[in-house]
Every structure is written in C-alpha cells, then in structure tokens.
Amino acid sequence: MTSRTAWTRRRDARGIWFVAPFLLGFFLFMVVPIGYAIYTSLYTYRIIGGTVFTGAANYTQALASGEFWSGVVRVIIFAAIQIPVMLAIAFFFATIFDLGVAKFGRAFRTIFFIPFAVPAVVGAVMWSFLLEPQFGPFVRLAGALGLGSVNYFSSSLLLPSIIVIVIWEWTGYNMMILYTALKSVPRDVVEAAILDDTPLWKIIVRIKLPMVRQAVVMLVFLNTIGALQLFTEPQILSYFEQGAVSVNYTPSYYIYQTAIAADETNLAAAMAVLLAVVIVVISVASLIFRRRRGELA
Amino acid sequence: MTGQVLTPQAPPSGAAARPASRRERRRQARLAERENQIPVELYGLRRGTVTLLTLLAFLFAIFTLIPIAWLAINSTKTQANIFETFGFWFARPFSFFHTFSLLFQNVDGYGTYIQWLGNTALYAVLGGVGATALSAFAGYGLARFRFRGSRVAFYVIIAGLLVPITALTIPLYLTYAKAHLINSIWGMVLPSMISPIGVYLMRTYADISVPRELIDAARIDGAGELRIFFRVALPLMVPGVLTVLLISVVAVWNNYFLPLLIFNVNTRYPLTVGLGLWSDRAVNSGNAELYPLLVMGGLVTIVPLIALFLILQRYWRGGMLLGSIAN
Numbered sequence: 282m283t284s285r286t287a288w289t290r291r292r293d294a295r296g297i298w299f300v301a302p303f304l305l306g307f308f309l310f311m312v313v314p315i316g317y318a319i320y321t322s323l324y325t326y327r328i329i330g331g332t333v334f335t336g337a338a339n340y341t342q343a344l345a346s347g348e349f350w351s352g353v354v355r356v357i358i359f360a361a362i363q364i365p366v367m368l369a370i371a372f373f374f375a376t377i378f379d380l381g382v383a384k385f386g387r388a389f390r391t392i393f394f395i396p397f398a399v400p401a402v403v404g405a406v407m408w409s410f411l412l413e414p415q416f417g418p419f420v421r422l423a424g425a426l427g428l429g430s431v432n433y434f435s436s437s438l439l440l441p442s443i444i445v446i447v448i449w450e451w452t453g454y455n456m457m458i459l460y461t462a463l464k465s466v467p468r469d470v471v472e473a474a475i476l477d478d479t480p481l482w483k484i485i486v487r488i489k490l491p492m493v494r495q496a497v498v499m500l501v502f503l504n505t506i507g508a509l510q511l512f513t514e515p516q517i518l519s520y521f522e523q524g525a526v527s528v529n530y531t532p533s534y535y536i537y538q539t540a541i542a543a544d545e546t547n548l549a550a551a552m553a554v555l556l557a558v559v560i561v562v563i564s565v566a567s568l569i570f571r572r573r574r575g576e577l578a
Numbered sequence: 579m580t581g582q583v584l585t586p587q588a589p590p591s592g593a594a595a596r597p598a599s600r601r602e603r604r605r606q607a608r609l610a611e612r613e614n615q616i617p618v619e620l621y622g623l624r625r626g627t628v629t630l631l632t633l634l635a636f637l638f639a640i641f642t643l644i645p646i647a648w649l650a651i652n653s654t655k656t657q658a659n660i661f662e663t664f665g666f667w668f669a670r671p672f673s674f675f676h677t678f679s680l681l682f683q684n685v686d687g688y689g690t691y692i693q694w695l696g697n698t699a700l701y702a703v704l705g706g707v708g709a710t711a712l713s714a715f716a717g718y719g720l721a722r723f724r725f726r727g728s729r730v731a732f733y734v735i736i737a738g739l740l741v742p743i744t745a746l747t748i749p750l751y752l753t754y755a756k757a758h759l760i761n762s763i764w765g766m767v768l769p770s771m772i773s774p775i776g777v778y779l780m781r782t783y784a785d786i787s788v789p790r791e792l793i794d795a796a797r798i799d800g801a802g803e804l805r806i807f808f809r810v811a812l813p814l815m816v817p818g819v820l821t822v823l824l825i826s827v828v829a830v831w832n833n834y835f836l837p838l839l840i841f842n843v844n845t846r847y848p849l850t851v852g853l854g855l856w857s858d859r860a861v862n863s864g865n866a867e868l869y870p871l872l873v874m875g876g877l878v879t880i881v882p883l884i885a886l887f888l889i890l891q892r893y894w895r896g897g898m899l900l901g902s903i904a905n
Contacts, residue, residue: 295803296723300731303716303777310769311738311746317756318749374635381615382623383631391888392639395646398887400832402850403876406857407645410652410873411665418648418665449642471616481621510744513834520858533744533835541839546752557745564740 315557322551332547339551348529349552353559355440356531360508363444364501371452372497375459376485390460393453401450405517408446413521434522443514451507455500462496463489502567509560512537532556646880653677653877657870677874686865689844691875694852698831701763701848705770706827713773713822717780718811722793732781738774744835751839765840766848770830776822783818784811824890831883849879 325335343349374393378386396404411419412433423431433442466489474484490497512533519526519534528542529535536556540549618628651667652660654674663669681691720732750769759765788811796806812819834850841847844855853875860868 292797293724294726296719296725296728298803299719299723299807300716300728303712303772304731304734306712306768306772307734307738307774310750310772311741314746314749314753315741317753321752370638374638377631377635380618380621382618382621382628383635384628385632385635389635389639391891392642394887394891395884396642398883399646399880400834400850400883402832402834402853403879404645406853406872406876407649409857411645411648416661421665449645452638453642468616475616475620481623484621506742510742512744516834517854517857520854520861523862536744536748537835537839540748540751546755549748550752553745553748557742560742560745561740 318550319554321547322554325547326545339548340555342548343552343555349532349535349555352529352532352535356509356511359440359444359511359531360505363447363508364504366444367448367452367455367504368497368500370448371455372459372490374452375456375463376489378456379460379463379489380481380485382481390457393456395453396450397454397457399450401513402517404450405446405514408442408449409518409521412442434518434525436525439518439525443511443518446514447508447511451504455504458500459493459496462493466492498567498571502564505563506560509556509563649873649877649880653870653874655870655873657866660869660873673870674874677870678878680871681874681878685868685871686859688855688859688865688868689847689852691849691852691871691878693845694847694849695878697763697846698848698850701766701770701833701837702827702830704767705830706823708767708771709773709776709826710819710823712771713776713780713826714784714812714815714819715807716777717782718784718788718807718815720777720781721784722788722790722811735774735777738772739778741774747835747839750836754840759840761841761843761846763846766837769836770826770833773822773826773829776826779822779825780815780818784815787814787818849875853879 322339323334323336324332325338326332374389377383378390383389399407411417414420414432414434417433419433420431423429432438470488470492471484474488479487510533511531515526515530515534516537519530526534528538532552533556536549536552539545539552648665652665654672655663655669656671656673659669684690716735720728720735746769750765754760754762754765792810793806796810801809831848832850833848834854837846837848837851838854841851844852847855853872856868856872856875859865860872
C-alpha cells in the first residue's frame with residue numbers, strides 16, 4: 282500500500298455508496314432466505330404439539346433416506362454421461378470450425394447456437410411431443426426403422442432421453458465458448474507444427490486442446506453444477522407421462538415435491554441446505570484445485 | 579473465478595477509425611477472419627475429409643433444427659392432425675390463424691397466453707434493468723474505490739456466485755410464505771436484480787475500461803462522484819453493460835423454478851410456468867384442445883428470442899456467455 286493521504290481515503294470511502302444498493306439486496310434476497318431456511322430446517326411440524334425444535338432430525342432423516350440418495354446418484358450418472366458426450370461434440374465442432382476444415386462454418390455455428398435461445402421449458406415441451414409414446418414422431422420413426430414400439434419414457438430410456446434433450450439445449454453454447462478459446466491460440470504455433478509435418482489430429486490433441494484446457498475445465502465445472510440441479514426437464518416430462526418420473530428423480534425435483542406436494546417444508550429446507558452444501562463444496566474444491574495449479578488470477 | 583474465458587473483451591480500440599456502415603464493418607470482419615485462417619490445403623488432409631466433416635456438421639444441424647421445424651409445422655395443424663398426421667409435413671385444414679387468435683383468450687380458464695407474455699416481459703425488463711444497474715454501480719465501486727470493507731464485499735459476492743440457484747429458490751419460497759409475498763410480482767423481480775455474476779463481470783470490465791487518471795481529472799475539475807460515474811465511467815462501460823443486460827434479461831426470461839413456486843394464480847404466471855401448466859392440463863386433465871395452443875405458444879415464445887439472439891450475436895462473445903450457464 283503506497284502512502285495514501287487523508288484526502289484519498291475520504292474520497293475512497295464514498296465508494297461504499299456505489300456498492301451499498303447491491304449489498305442491501307444481496308442481504309435481503311440471499312442471506313436472509315438462506316438463514317431462514319437453515320432456521321426452518323431445525324424445526325419439525327407435528328400434528329400434536331405444532332412446530333417444535335428438533336435440531337438435526339431433518340438432516341438425519343434426509344441423509345438416512347434412500348430416496349434422497351437415489352436422486353443424487355441419478356444426477357451423478359447423468360452428469361458423468363451427458364457432460365463428456367456434450368463436450369466431445371462441442372470440442373469436435375469448435376475445432377473443425379476453427380480450423381476451417383468444414384464448409385459453411387459460420388452458418389453452422391449460428392444454427393448450433395439457436396437452442397440456447399430456447400427456454401428450457403419450451404425445449405422440454407418440444408422434445409416431449411417428439412418422444413411421446415402414443416403419437417410422437419420419433420416413436421413412429423423407431424417403428425419404421427424396425428425397432429418395434431419404443432417407449433422413450435420407460436424407466437430404462439427416460440434418463441437417456443433427458444440426456445439427449447440437455448445435449449440439444451447446451452452443445453451449441455459450449456461449442457461457442459470453446460470456439461472463442463480456440464481462436465486465441467497463436468497462429469504461428471500451428472504454422473510451425475504444420476511445417477514440421479505434424480498430422481492434423483496431433484495438432485488438435487497436442488497443441489489446441491492443451492491451450493484451451495482452462496476453458497474446458499471451466500465448462501466441466503459449470504456444467505456439473507448445472508447437472509446437479511437438474512429440474513426443468515424431468516418436471517415437464519412428468520406431465521407427459523404419468524408415473525414415468527418418480528418424486529425423487531433428481532434432488533431438486535424431490536425437494537420441490539417435498540415442499541409443495543407433500544407440504545413438508547422443514548424437511549425440504551434441510552434437503553435444500555444439503556444440496557447447497559454439496560454444490561458449494563464441489564465449487565470450492567474446484568477453485569482450490571485450480572488456484573493450486575496457478576490458473577487463478 | 580477468472581481466467582482467459584471469463585475476461586471480458588477490451589472495448590474496441592480506435593472506434594473512430596471504424597468504417598461507417600454496418601455492412602462494410604461486417605465485410606471487413608469476415609475478411610480479417612479469412613486472413614487469420616490457415617489455408618485448408620496446408621493441413622495435408624486426405625481427399626474427401628472436408629466433405630465428410632461438412633456432412634457431420636450438417637447432420638448435427640438437422641438434429642438441432644428438428645424440434646423447431648416440428649413446432650413450426652405443427653403450429654398450422656388442428657388438434658386431431660397433430661396426433662394423426664405425419665409430424666414433419668403439413669396437413670389440411672390450415673388452422674394457424676385460428677390457433678394464433680386463441681393466444682389472446684383465456685382458454686378453459688387456465689390463463690391467457692398474451693398475459694403471460696406481458697408478465698414475462700415485465701419481469702425480464704424490471705429484473706434485467708435492475709440487475710444491470712445494481713451490477714454497474716457495484717462493479718464500478720469495487721473496481722475504482724478502496725473503502726473499508728471493499729475486499730470483504732468482493733469476497734461476499736464471490737461466495738454468492740457459488741450459491742446454486744435451486745438451493746436459493748426453496749429458501750426464497752419459504753421466506754415469502756412467511757412474509758406474505760406469495761403472488762407478489764416483487765417477489766419475482768427483486769431477487770432477479772441480485773446478480774453476483776453481473777457484479778463480477780462489471781467489476782472486471784470497469785477495471786479494464788475506465789482509466790483512473792480520467793476519474794482523477796474529472797475530480798480535479800470539481801465533478802461529483804455520481805456525475806463522474808454517469809458522464810465519464812458509464813459511457814466507457816457500455817459494451818460490458820449491454821452484455822450484463824442480456825445475461826440478466828435472459829436469466830429472468832427463462833426462469834422457471836422460482837415463479838413455479840411463488841405464484842399460484844395464473845394471472846401472475848410468466849410464459850414458462852404458463853406453458854408448463856398447459857402441458858399438465860392438456861395431458862392429464864383431458865383438455866386436449868390445449869395441444870395446438872401449447873405448440874403455438876412454444877413457437878411464439880421462441881421465434882422472437884431466436885431473432886433477438888441472431889441480431890445481438892456479437893455481444894454473446896466468449897467469456898461473457900459463462901454467466902448464464904448455471905441458470
């Protein structure tokens with residue numbers, strides 16, 4: 282800290298007024314609700330006796346219930362499949378557009394990005410129509426291909442269907458970020474490799490991929506957080522096929538069902554706090570991991 | 579949370595030297611892009627590789643466009659034809675305009691599409707503009723002032739970035755239920771104004787685009803801090819402000835979980851919740867006449883958005899996109 286005069290200090294103190302409106306809102310709409318949720322989660326409503334303090338009872342109940350964990354396991358499986366597949370597709374197209382080895386790259390980039398403009402609810406509704414067991418065109422398509430009558434909403438195909446929907450929604454967006462990152466790889470590095478007669482796939486894997494590694498790590502992290510909160514797609518699909526989506530299908534959906542349908546707000550609050558803790562732990566771990574590798578400014 | 583992908587692009591330098599017409603500017607950008615590209619021949623690819631890769635891109639483009647094409651085609655059909663005819667071709671009678679007119683009516687008492695559209699626009703504009711204003715103020719304050727607690731404030735905001743949206747929505751709902759804010763539009767708008775990612779981006783952007791010397795010069799001229807913000811800093815921050823505005827508007831526009839929880843009268847619904855309700859009623863309450871409306875409603879929801887995105891594409895560059903994924 283260099284010598285700061287009283288004048289600078291007084292002048293700098295005024296900066297608080299620029300930040301104050303945000304901090305006030307932050308306090309009222311983030312800190313207070315979270316605090317209240319934690320408070321609520323420590324109580325339980327009983328028909329006899331009303332709301333009583335039960336300490337960690339809601340947490341032990343949530344943690345002990347297989348229902349909560351089966352949802353957690355499902356979103357982990359979902360993330361483990363959906364994210365690598367999507368990032369592979371996104372990286373593949375980002376690379377070929379960046380290299381200019383496919384025609385009409387500009388037009389394709391624009392088309393791939395379109396689903397990002399579609400709200401998840403509308404995306405899920407469109408895909409529900411397409412996959413719907415009674416009249417959905419994809420069911421007929423499967424029939425025409427000789428696959429017999431396929432039910433995309435059956436318990437074995439529901440998760441793959443959701444994976445397809447989410448891949449449809451997010452690939453273009455991820456591709457766009459990777460494309461931008463690839464564009465910043467210096468041209469002379471690639472040119473030098475070409476002069477050395479390096480084959481194209483090696484240029485991609487050995488030069489381009491390492492140089493956008495940071496962007497890839499960031500996308501893995503953000504997509505994981507998104508996947509753990511999976512809600513809209515299963516919630517909309519549940520309307521189209523009764524019973525296809527169990528109440529505990531994903532943690533978010535289970536919390537929603539517990540709070541609204543079952544009206545067990547105390548338990549729902551405890552589960553929301555648990556989910557938040559899991560996600561914050563993952564975020565912080567990833568931040569520390571990246572800071573240790575010197576990737577954080 | 580930073581790194582190359584999150585660093586906003588520096589404001590375009592030498593703005594005055596840019597060619598006047600937009601078409602000319604775009605042509606030059608395309609030329610520059612081509613110039614930067616290494617000629618394909620140099621890669622020493624086997625013949626047919628380019629064709630094969632283009633074909634793969636074409637297949638993925640079809641996958642991307644299929645649901646939208648289905649929606650557009652079926653918006654012209656009657657309810658019976660949506661079920662009975664081939665999904666990817668047209669069928670008589672042409673009922674596009676009839677279905678479209680129903681968007682202005684309260685069908686089966688489940689709500690009026692056009693009202694939901696108005697609600698969504700209201701929430702998105704109030705929430706988005708509010709979020710942008712608060713973020714621009716706070717970002718500038720954090721970037722250019724070193725007041726007591728400014729570091730703490732910054733770390734608090736970083737912590738806010740980590741709070742998952744689902745985990746925040748349930749607490750908001752519980753708090754509203756207690757504070758009698760269920761069905762209040764402010765319950766939707768005010769939390770939408772709190773955007774930690776917006777503050778983070780604005781702080782980074784203000785840091786690279788507003789020179790300290792300029793602020794000091796304005797101070798020596800006797801300008802007040804607020805005046806300096808609006809007259810000196812804000813004009814320099816415009817590209818960043820626009821991006822934050824886009825991110826915030828889209829976040830509110832697409833928000834489903836919060837309005838689903840906090841509104842229980844359909845006159846307050848935004849589009850997302852309204853279309854969800856129609857799906858439920860169409861399938862599960864035997865209101866099959868809602869199917870064409872659902873298709874039409876979906877189409878009318880996405881067409882303006884897609885148009886807007888294509889027009890504003892250049893603001894969606896690189897790192898700025900990251901702000902919207904967690905939603």
